[in-house]
Amino acid sequence: MTTFDTKTWTKSQKVAFRIAFLYLLFLCIPTYPKFYEELFSLRWGKITYHDFQAIVAFWPPQFVTIESEEGVFGLLNYINLILLFAGAVVGGLIWTVLDRKSTQYEKLYYWIRVLARYRLAYGMVGWGLKKAFPMQMVFPTVGMLNTPFIDMAEKKLYWSHVGVSFWYTVFLGFAEIIPGLLLLNRKTSPLGAALAAVVTFNICIANHAYDAGVAVPAAYFAIIGIFIVWYDLPKIWNLLVNEQDIQPYRYQPVISEDWQRKLAFGLKWTFNFLFVPVAAGLWAYGFFFGNNYNIPSTPGLVGAKGYYNVEEFKLNGKLIPYSPQDSIRWQDATFEQWSSLSYKTNRGAIADRMIGYSPLRVKNDKKNNKLNQVNTQDSDELQKLKKNRDLGVTRWEVGGMAGERRYFFYNADTLKKILYLQNKNKNHKDETQVLHYSRPADGRIILKGTNEFQDSISVVLYRINKKYPLVEGRNSNIKAY
Secondary structure, eight states: OOOSOOOOOOHHHHHHHHHHHHHHHHHHSOOSHHHHHHHHTOOGGGOOHHHHHHHHTOOOOOOOOOOOSSOOOGGGGGHHHHHHHHHHHHHHHHHHHHOOSOOOOHHHHHHHHHHHHHHHHHHHHHHHHHHHTTOSSOOOOHHHHTSOGGGBOHHHHHHHHHHTOHHHHHHHHHHHHHHHHHHTSTTTHHHHHHHHHHHHHHHHHHHHHTTOSOHHHHHHHHHHHHHHHHTTHHHHHHHHTSOOOOOOOOOOOOOOOHHHHHHHHHHHHHHHHIIIIIHHHHHHHHHHTTOOTTSOOSBOSTTOOEEEEEEEEEETTEEOOOOTTOSSSOSEEEEOSBSEEEEEOSOOOOOOOOOTTOTTSOOSOTTOTTTSOOOSOOHHHHHHTTSOGGGGOOHHHHTTBOSSEEEEEEEEETTTTEEEEEESSGGGTTOEEEEEEEEEETTEEEEEEEOTTSOEEEEEEEEEOOOOHHHHHHHOOOOOO
8 A cells, every 4th residue: 555645634534534434335335125126137138228227326225215295305305315424423433432543544535435436427427328318308299388387297397398409408418427427537536526516416406496306316416526526625725726736646555466456457347338338328229219218119190290179079979069178078189209199178187296206205115005106117118028118108298297188199000090099197097099090181180989988989180280489489590698
């Protein structure tokens, strides 16, 4: 071990380090059994970007779980980070009592920074890839653009507004990836850690503003970034503020055994290869080859995309006039580019609240069906089972929206001109319809068949070339200064 800096640490420095060491150790190592259950159950022959994301996006320890209707708890979200810190304080004090001989902890300080550096690096790259290949925040669907703002959760509004701008979303992705890449190199790690702390703190604030659900992991990453850069802060302060000359010293243990050097080199580049280029390749494949976890991949009826007015609606042969109070008659309809049909009627549905990231909400607890949501992101598992993944791609279309718009996935028999529909809301998955379709003119669709209540319906749709201010504003070339 190098002996360049062997000064004795003060008592307060040693106590502070012991607390920080324990805190960061348990922040950076997954401590709950489910993580390891999922890790060892991975099917490596069918691995996807979802699997890589699950590895790098694990939570800090979960001591307390709180259930609520909303799943958003404000500052109480941080209870587990606070409890972990309290435990680290107790552990650090016990360590202080037991260890009265150590004069400094340079080696332990080095290794905990290494652990924190790689944990933060892979996490930043993993989260950044979701935006660099825009799949987390994507362009609003036609159904979303025709949903009143009041019916959208704050998170939905935020994600939709970002998703309108493709290149801004990509920029946000690289704002996370670049700090992650800098963290992989020891010499650039202070800059990477500082950038990561700034970026993730900004994400944390935005998530509180929009109740978006990932404030805790963002704050958790910011804490790790601050810890990493803290080592170099005194030198940076003395150089830039006090204008003093500094010695560019960084402690590094000497590895004397050849097998140890080869092992360290092999582990470093194996994990770097897996969690950077391989992970990026899987995200790219998913984005370019129809495995976007927020966008269905089954093509819809050619040329049908758009917003439609309901010109005529018949129920069991009886003409039903327009009424905003009618619970059966469609008020309007939308077709997406993919195989989704939605329509508005005066009949509410059990909403997917789009709160799945809340770390305090109990998942998969059979005793709490009221508070636990159904899985709305199981496209990966359906695809591995060679089933239609689109029934598991529901969160972006359905999640975070209340109101009276109902969304259906459809299989189209283009020879017999029949649509086989199933409600995309997992809370209403038993609702199915069989509708024959005809297209007598461009922008006109006629649907006839049986609805989810086994009643006979006939619907005449006429497409309206509607303009959306959000989209028009984002795509405008006009600049105002």
